[in-house]
Amino acid sequence: MSTSAEILTLPSRPPRFAFIRGLRLSGFPLIPTVILVGIAFVAVFANQLAPHNPEIGSLAARFKPPFWETGGSMKYLLGTDQLGRDVLSRLIFGARVSMVVGITAVLFAGVVGTTLGIISGYLGGWVDQLIMRLTDTWLALPALTFAIFLAAIVGPSMWNIVIILGITYWTRYARVIRGEVLSLKEREFVRLAIVAGCSKWTIMRRHILPNVINSAVVLGTLMLGVVIITEATLSFLGIGVPPPQPAWGLMLSDGKQSLMVGRWWLTIFPGCAIMLMVLSANILGDWLRVKLDPQLRQL
Amino acid sequence: MESPASGGTNTNLTRREVLAAAAAASLTVGAPHAAFAAAPAGQLTYGVHVSLAPSWFDPADTQGIITPFMVLYALHDAMVKGMPGKAQAPCLAESWSAAADGLSYDFVIRKDAKSHNGEPVTAEDVKFSYERYRGTSHELMKENLGSIETPDPQHVRFKLKKPWPDFLNFYSSASGAGWIVPKKYVEKVGDEGFKQAPIGAGPYKFVSFNPGVELVLEAFEGYWRKPPSVKRLVMRVIPEEGTRLAALKRGEIDIAYSIRGELAEELQKTPGLALKPVVLQAPNWIYFPEQWDPKSPWHDLRVRQAANFAIDRDGMSQALFLGYCKVTNSVIPYTFDFYWPPPAAVYDPAKARKLMAEAGFASGFDAGLLYCDSSYANMAEIAVNNLGEIGIRAKLEPIERAGFYAGYANKKYRKGIIQAASGAFGNAATRLAAFVVKDGAFAYGSYPDIDALYPQQADELDHEKRAAMIEKMQRLVHEKAIYAPIWQLGFLNGVGPRVGESGFDRIPGFAYTAPFEDLTIKS
């Protein structure tokens, strides 16, 4: 953990394009980032971008193939689903649902997990033990099972899913952050702050937190993918984001019958969307991890 | 049968008549053993959509759902049960009679009825099976029963405390009390032991059961009706529909239960496979719990009628079930006793809009939430669209099955509208009791004129008079548009090329294959 303190200092301003060249040289994953930004853009401007209403379709227009196949039309570029809804519009609005669910859940898990990880790692003692036992118990149940449980209790709705995912994954953060805090505690600048008389909370807030943010962010990008996949799996099991909301995972799950009968466009497009988003998030996360500290082994 | 103008075809007609008579005879329940039946051979494999439960091996535990009968019809037999052509056919009971005062029922047990262990079925077994019954409606069965007499092994008399016109209905189909298990064996191994190795009087014997995986059965050649032609039946659990169809296509299974929607379309197009639709005794409907609240738009009859006109039942059926659902305008299954057929449902959105305008809702209103069982959310989505087209704006609220029915019964969904269904057993009267009459399990309110009729018909012993009263109740339900019935579910199944007689749709309203002894493999 040698470079944490250095991250706090700003580099001197380089000439304009040298920045990008510098990034590329360091292997910055340009394409994945562009993809993620693109998805976020689509999510924000869904209302303007989508040609049709994603939740209402007409039975007369069911199962139209994409426009380049026979039977397709320019009206429904990527075809329609079993209720006659435009696939492209559902994909676009689905970006919003996936983004919202993904980012909110990750933030929720991150905030709770990081906070508890800092408290647990820094304060030590019985607080640490209590929180660690709690995470142990939590972790004894794999995430998916836990999520299934919670869904059975509270019932599925978009915000419930966010809460469920957040509650399921906060333990990942807590463990990793705590590990980092444990070693940070022994560092010079923390000891100096203690000697200077700073209160525990100030130290945690001003000195520890900024140094663990990196790990939290890295973990966040990695968790984003996991959360999205979990949401898709919950939809498959029938307890994900409920219809008629267009979530990619739900589209995949709804279209699984269509897949078996050759109507590939109902699953391939949302499947690609999920894959692009998760793959991009993972590549970006991996790169961040390498950049920030190749020894973040627990991730 | 003879047509005078046909000239010299007398002998042909006579032969045809003879063949027709023989065919009719072989279809009649109770025909003697077919002398030309070969020994049972071969195996048929089922792909089942639900996990098989050992409680289905014991008729005493029959809950009020239809799924256990998938297994009961194979392993066990009843005194009186539904068979092809007859809703109450004599099976283990050769004949029966009811006393004029309705206080006792006599049954004569078939002499050649045997259990799988070779023991004959006796009156003691019948008494024992009734007394140990603890499944659906068992308090009702016990409450009305006075005593059971067994004068000799072949005769049983049920004495009731008071006249109960529905006794035979409950004994034969609405409960499992009439399904007979051998008393000595059950007492020897106990209830739990019985579930591990059940013995019954049905056409198939229990061989093995791997929980959640597969059930293996073997033909019982001593079955009174006839020895089954298929030697082994394997029921394999394959919960995922797409996988079930794949298995059927590859010949890994011969019969697949529950193949819906697009997979059913695919099945129809596949050479060698046949789609077998069965209409279930499970009507689906939309209910208006707010209709008794004077401040609600649903209080106005015209609004409820408008909702009825707005639903595109045929379109829904076509889109979701390939058109195999039977559109209905009653919440009572048409196979039930005392069913009154209402005028057909009409899809007329223009008329619906007119009615809405007359009621003062030309610009529509916000109906709140449409609660539904999440497994039927796709139906509900279409319903929401249909209602939206005439101005009734509702938002879908799918709820997981168990939670939904619990909430429905606990009267949680007072505001909004409900889409639900019921496959419960009984007759028209029992359905009305649960869904229409005051204090019914699922009745959110009631009308005094209907309520008044209910106790009257419950005590009426004369069948005609009773039918008239129950018909009147159903008319009132229809006129008041208490419900918007949609259809009776079409249960779609797939059958592979090896199967001769699949057993589907032979017993009206029964979703699964039966009678099992009639199954055949094509040679």
Added chain:
Amino acid sequence: MKQYIITRIGYCLLSLFLLSLTIFFFVRVTGDPATLLVEPGASPDDIAAIHHQFGLDRPLLVQYGLFMVSVVTGDLGQSFYYRTPVLELYWSRLPYSVMLATAAMAFSLLLGIPSGILAAVRVGRFWDSAGKVFALLGLSLPSFWVGLVLILVFSVYLGWLPSSGAGTPLHLIMPAFALGWYFAASHMRLTRSSMLEVLGSEYVKLARLKGLPQALVISKHAFKNALIPVLTLAGINFVIMISVAVVVETVFAWPGVGRLLYEGIAFRDFPVVQGTVLMLGVMTVTVNMIVDILYAVIDPRIRLAS
């Protein structure tokens, strides 16, 4: 050392106790199993009868007490749905789960470790990226979808493999692939980072200074040491696989524990859920504890610090 082991075992038991408490109350919050065992329209009497039959009408503390007593005596109760002892159900399904997890783990290590090594050693940019991307792809596709596509391609179109069920090794191929692919990425990452660490270690630097060829350095020393953390992660993932397999088990009708648990939750089969979760918890906690102890054995700093 012994002190460390004893304290870890103590924590194990504490965790399990907390787990039993949590699961006990959790299942009861999911709802009432009686409503699922009867047709809608059942009378309140029917429901009350079921409550009585399963002892659900007794006070919660009494139920918990009985539950704990039965756990200690090795009886995990009887399934509401199957009417068979939970332990029997569990043991009958566990071999299938272990089989599937083993095959999936083998696949995931076969994919993960080489790509991790390649990524660390940077043998040509293409193979390094290709392996990485393939592993990451497994993380980016929901396993149910992968499973269905596999069935479509290999079972229906090509007809090479049976579509579902368990029985022959052929039945195992597709489910193992669908399950293992997801975990390949985490094994790859760990192999890579731990290889990097080892390659930067003093020992390896010394070997290089001595003039030993790169390949020898990598294969003899770096590889072995880099593997230790990967294998421990694999151990932890093995247990996770058993539960996460629920999706693959559903698609392929594979009779494993994951599906048993899922159905238990769906049917509100309290004994099954309680029992299965506890048994899985025992497995998880045991594996974690072994891993922790192994680490303490290898690295004395951890042992002394705690």
